[in-house]
Amino acid sequence: MTKLKLSAIPDDRPVKVTLDLPAALHRDLVAYAAILARTAGDKTPPDPAKLVAPMLQRFIATDRAFAKARKEQKIG
Template sequence: MAKLKLGALIDDKPVKVTVELPAMLHRDLVAYAEVLARQSRRDISDPTKLIAPMLARFIQTDRGFAKARRDQGSQKTDRAEP
């Protein structure tokens, strides 16, 4: 079985956000939840619960974003010094 990028879900205090998904993306999300449920042997009753961990994983692995964030941090540090 293929290893998915998304691992086990953790419980965390959520922030409510409303998002509209294209129908095709929603179907893919449901299919992903089914595969993940089989792999983890845990029921995933609400596929929308995968959106936050997927988004977090995407941000964590985006090298361009990490570089931009580092560059932004170094600019703040440069301005803070006299």
């Protein structure tokens, strides 16, 4: 068997998730999108739903307790 330099390619296709947000959180996302657009000089704010994935990624990436627990438990 040939030994390749690459191993299996991870499945990184987006996964669709449907969830219900509290109205107050949705209003905050709308406001955040508006401020983000204004800061970037855009006239049209992004769809608030498009903010959820980057926000979650940022949250997880900066959660030190999560990173430590993940490393200790060798998860992912």
